[in-house]
Amino acid sequence: xxxxxxxxxxxxxxxxxxxxxxxxxxxxxxxxxxxxxxxxxxxxxxxxxxxxxxxxxxxxxxxxxxxxxxxxxxxxxxxxxxxxxxxxxxxxxxxxxxxxxxxxxxxxxxxxxxxxxxxxxxxxxxxxxxxxxxxxxxxxxxxxxxxxxxxxxxxxxxxxxxxxxxxxxxxxxxxxxxxxxxxxxxxxxxxxxxxxxxxxxxxxxxxxxxxxxxxxxxxxxxxxxxxxxxxxxxxxxxxxxxxxxxxxxxxxxxxxxxxxxxxxxxxxxxxxxxxxxxxxxxxxxxxxxxxxxxxxxxxxxxxxxxxxxxxxxxxxxx
Ligand code: ACO
Numbered sequence: 001x002x003x004x005x006x007x008x009x010x011x012x013x014x015x016x017x018x019x020x021x022x023x024x025x026x027x028x029x030x031x032x033x034x035x036x037x038x039x040x041x042x043x044x045x046x047x048x049x050x051x052x053x054x055x056x057x058x059x060x061x062x063x064x065x066x067x068x069x070x071x072x073x074x075x076x077x078x079x080x081x082x083x084x085x086x087x088x089x090x091x092x093x094x095x096x097x098x099x100x101x102x103x104x105x106x107x108x109x110x111x112x113x114x115x116x117x118x119x120x121x122x123x124x125x126x127x128x129x130x131x132x133x134x135x136x137x138x139x140x141x142x143x144x145x146x147x148x149x150x151x152x153x154x155x156x157x158x159x160x161x162x163x164x165x166x167x168x169x170x171x172x173x174x175x176x177x178x179x180x181x182x183x184x185x186x187x188x189x190x191x192x193x194x195x196x197x198x199x200x201x202x203x204x205x206x207x208x209x210x211x212x213x214x215x216x217x218x219x220x221x222x223x224x225x226x227x228x229x230x231x232x233x234x235x236x237x238x239x240x241x242x243x244x245x246x247x248x249x250x251x252x253x254x255x256x257x258x259x260x261x262x263x264x265x266x267x268x269x270x271x272x273x274x275x276x277x278x279x280x281x282x283x284x285x286x287x288x289x290x291x292x293x294x295x296x297x298x299x300x301x302x303x304x305x306x307x308x309x310x311x312x313x314x315x316x317x318x
């Protein structure tokens with residue numbers, strides 16, 4: 001028994017925040033942002049957008065693309081660290097919006113690596129015969145978690161949601177999944193909940209020591225992609241596309257170089273979407289498929305890295 005991606009979907013809020021908009025908010029420039037990150041614009045959630053509403057929109061498309069009805073979904077997993085509520089989970093809310101009930105539904109928190117974790121959980125649930133089709137959503141609103149006056153973070157993040165339906169299959173789709181973490185780097189990348197004593201006036205913002213995170217991300221991802229290919233028993237030349245987490249174009253380019261891939265074999269969305277945290281890999285995958293670049297049978301390497309540190313990957317024949 002194997003697992004295979006049956007369908008994908010994505011949702012982006014309408015409001016666009018360009019680098020020119022950011023020049024009015026903080027001391028920065030379009031030139032600096034493009035050169036250091038590759039980002040030109042990102043989408044910002046509207047007042048009615050939540051991880052669950054955005055996730056449900058992406059999920060509805062993924063289920064339809066898979067050729068399934070919501071009643072055929074056997075579990076809902078939502079990767080997010082920006083749920084509106086501690087509970088109900090965004091996964092339960094998504095299930096409610098889509099009319100899915102009486103199935104397992106839960107959130108997974110692994111910051112920007114969340115989608116890889118959720119995908120691996122779905123894969124394991126199917127292989128253990130718990131269910132046949134799992135809805136895997138990545139949805140985050142990280143832009144509002146950034147201090148609007150902090151030029152080191154506010155330029156990076158955007159909002160959105162992506163979704164995948166992973167299903168039981170006779171054909172091998174998922175060849176390998178790998179997850180890991182290293183808590184010793186926790187202080188470099190944090191998003192605390194508001195403090196209980198009210199000392200932060202109910203606000204807490206994302207903190208990132210960007211250049212340290214950058215250096216570790218490059219090293220970890222380089223090791224991760226090599227390990228994942230070894231687990232799957234394939235060589236880099238067998239890969240058709242890298243579908244990376246979209247944090248920084250220089251990190252993505254370094255990972256592609258490690259694999260000997262040309263940038264034409266890398267799905268890049270961050271120029272228009274920024275870093276959408278848990279949503280970035282499924283959004284990139286969905287765009288790659290919808291644009292016709294990724295075709296059935298292509299060999300894909302999905303990878304992500306984020307706070308924790310936590311990281312993960314999936315080697316997939318689409
Ligand atoms: N505009 C202009 N100047 C800026 C800006 C800005 N927006 N931000 C920082 N600078 C300045 C700094 O103050 C510093 O100035 P100084 O030299 O006078 O002190 C200079 O630019 C260089 O700063 P660095 O932080 O060293 O810049 P770097 O090249 O590392 O780029 C960045 C910063 C883009 C954040 C990069 O480090 C990065 O992408 N890091 C990794 C992000 C990541 O992968 N995160 C993980 C996922 S996120 C999650 O899990 C939620």
